[in-house]
Amino acid sequence: MTTTLLAVERIDSRHGLLQAVREVSLEIQEGETVALVGANGAGKTTLLRTIAGAHRPSGGRVLFAGEDVTGVPAYRRARLGIALVPEGRKLFPELTVEENLRVAAAARREGRWTVDEVLEAFPLLQPLRRKRAASLSGGEQQATAIGRALMTNPRLLLLDEVSLGLAPLAVEALYHAIEALVAGGTTILLVEQDLARAMRVAGRVICMLEGRLVLEGEAARLSREQVTDAYFGLRTGATAGGGGA
Amino acid sequence: MTWVNAVVHGILLGGYYALLATGLSLMFGVMRIINLAHGSLALVGAYMTFLVAEHADVSTYVALVPVLAGALLIGYALQRTMLERSLRSGELVPLLATFGLLIVIANVLQRAFSPDVRSLSAGSIGTASWRLTSSLTISWFDVLVLGIAIVVLVGLQLLLVHTQAGRELRATAADPDTAELLGVNSRAVYARAAAIAVATAALAGVFYAMRSNFDPSAGPTQLIYAFEAVIIGGIGSLWGTLVGGIVLGVAQTVGAQIDVQYFALAGHLVFLAVLTFRAIAQAGAFRSFGKVVA
Numbered sequence: 001m002t003t004t005l006l007a008v009e010r011i012d013s014r015h016g017l018l019q020a021v022r023e024v025s026l027e028i029q030e031g032e033t034v035a036l037v038g039a040n041g042a043g044k045t046t047l048l049r050t051i052a053g054a055h056r057p058s059g060g061r062v063l064f065a066g067e068d069v070t071g072v073p074a075y076r077r078a079r080l081g082i083a084l085v086p087e088g089r090k091l092f093p094e095l096t097v098e099e100n101l102r103v104a105a106a107a108r109r110e111g112r113w114t115v116d117e118v119l120e121a122f123p124l125l126q127p128l129r130r131k132r133a134a135s136l137s138g139g140e141q142q143a144t145a146i147g148r149a150l151m152t153n154p155r156l157l158l159l160d161e162v163s164l165g166l167a168p169l170a171v172e173a174l175y176h177a178i179e180a181l182v183a184g185g186t187t188i189l190l191v192e193q194d195l196a197r198a199m200r201v202a203g204r205v206i207c208m209l210e211g212r213l214v215l216e217g218e219a220a221r222l223s224r225e226q227v228t229d230a231y232f233g234l235r236t237g238a239t240a241g242g243g244g245a
Numbered sequence: 246m247t248w249v250n251a252v253v254h255g256i257l258l259g260g261y262y263a264l265l266a267t268g269l270s271l272m273f274g275v276m277r278i279i280n281l282a283h284g285s286l287a288l289v290g291a292y293m294t295f296l297v298a299e300h301a302d303v304s305t306y307v308a309l310v311p312v313l314a315g316a317l318l319i320g321y322a323l324q325r326t327m328l329e330r331s332l333r334s335g336e337l338v339p340l341l342a343t344f345g346l347l348i349v350i351a352n353v354l355q356r357a358f359s360p361d362v363r364s365l366s367a368g369s370i371g372t373a374s375w376r377l378t379s380s381l382t383i384s385w386f387d388v389l390v391l392g393i394a395i396v397v398l399v400g401l402q403l404l405l406v407h408t409q410a411g412r413e414l415r416a417t418a419a420d421p422d423t424a425e426l427l428g429v430n431s432r433a434v435y436a437r438a439a440a441i442a443v444a445t446a447a448l449a450g451v452f453y454a455m456r457s458n459f460d461p462s463a464g465p466t467q468l469i470y471a472f473e474a475v476i477i478g479g480i481g482s483l484w485g486t487l488v489g490g491i492v493l494g495v496a497q498t499v500g501a502q503i504d505v506q507y508f509a510l511a512g513h514l515v516f517l518a519v520l521t522f523r524a525i526a527q528a529g530a531f532r533s534f535g536k537v538v539a
Contacts, residue, residue: 052426053425054422054425054426073425073430074422074425074426075424075425075426075427075428075429075430075431078425078426078427078428079428083426083427084426086423086426090420090422090423092415092416092419092420092423092424093419094415094419095412095415095416095419099412099415100416102409102412103412103413103416103424103427103429104427104428105409105412105428106409106413106424106427106428106429106430107427107428108428109428148427149426149427151427152427152428
């Protein structure tokens with residue numbers, strides 16, 4: 001038996017006049033890994049921020065572990081077990097790596113993840129413990145950002161484009177660590193531009209187009225063509241295999 | 246020897262300015278609020294101490310204890326009610342709101358305590374001094390104020406670096422939205438910072454009232470001195486605040502040594518010189534940046 005950890009019900013989210021997310025509904029079961037794909041501006045980041053409480057939706061509901069959290073502020077959601085690794089990493093630049101990690105103690109959640117555990121999961125951070133976050137490379141910063149989110153001992157981890165702007169080797173190392181998290185049973189919703197990578201790591205793929213959810217299915221059963229068609233808004237069937245990407 | 250005397254007294258006076266400037270610097274560093282009522286809140290601390298000392302018939306030092314607790318509460322409430330709301334409306338609104346508060350405080354103090362000049366007793370330490378040479382004496386009270394300023398600054402530094410509350414404060418100062426994602430209640434953090442800022446202001450205000458006479462209109466002058474100390478020392482650095490306070494103090498006492506009228510003026514001139522130098526240095530940095538691009 002699986003239990004529903006996250007349920008998003010007909011969420012609308014706006015940036016002023018621009019409607020970034022339109023009536024999106026989705027469910028994530030405990031222990032699942034779901035990839036959210038879509039072109040730039042499809043509303044993926046806004047959806048993730050809405051789930052984390054950093055963005056107020058204009059309509060719809062967010063339920064976490066059966067509880068309606070739509071009006072709950074971001075810091076209380078973090079304490080309930082939702083952690084977002086924001087796009088662009090957003091480390092505290094003047095704080096050291098270790099201090100960045102320790103800020104997450106504010107979530108007051110006990111669990112497996114401690115500073116030592118994070119340093120073990122991301123060995124590249126070990127010699128950097130007392131370095132200022134601003135002095136790190138992109139890959140090191142991203143590892144710190146993920147480690148910092150893990151320090152809240154989340155039940156649901158939201159990863160927003162964690163491989164963006166990283167060297168291929170750094171991306172490899174990062175996904176190695178993410179696969180270990182998946183194997184460890186962490187529930188993950190991740191946004192990823194690299195379709196092949198997203199379909200490899202995730203059990204289920206959700207595709208967004210212009211704020212709407214246009215395709216959803218098990219990664220193993222979806223073809224790459226189906227996803228690229230949905231990605232670019234080509235109608236499945238009529239132009240099957242004609243994505244040209 | 247009179248010049249040495251002036252410099253030594255300037256350094257000691259700098260301790261007071263550093264204490265006065267700490268809260269102003271903290272609130273700007275954490276919340277980006279320029280609190281124009283800072284000097285007036287210091288004055289409120291002085292009047293509250295005056296009230297407690299008068300009614301409970303205790304020394305100024307004993308009266309300080311409940312007053313500091315009260316100042317913490319005032320700072321917390323001020324942030325939660327007035328400043329938090331004004332922050333939501335944009336950067337300029339807190340400036341206007343605290344300017345309004347400055348005027349309200351001056352009028353309320355005027356009404357409650359009359360415009361009469363008052364002073365707080367510093368006890369026996371207020372008159373005790375240490376005579377080094379015939380022309381150089383050091384007042385124990387001045388040393389006490391400098392010592393307390395250093396203790397407050399070191400204490401704040403330790404708090405910021407070594408405690409969870411301090412880490413949350415620094416993280417929120419850098420990026421409140423991201424701090425929230427990690428479970429930090431940024432509104433509570435802001436209120437804590439305001440509580441500390443108002444308490445240090447009240448402490449400085451009491452020392453000011455023990456050092457010289459005060460009346461309900463003294464707030465803005467103290468605000469200006471706090472500002473000058475913060476700017477000279479560099480915004481957002483606690484040690485910079487101490488250095489800034491000392492530079493301001495020395496400038497004033499050395500100026501007064503030339504002519505008593507130059508006390509405040511010399512401080513203002515040093516402040517302006519630092520501002521001008523910063524502007525030139527920055528313009529220079531931009532020029533060389535332009536060369537690199539070209």
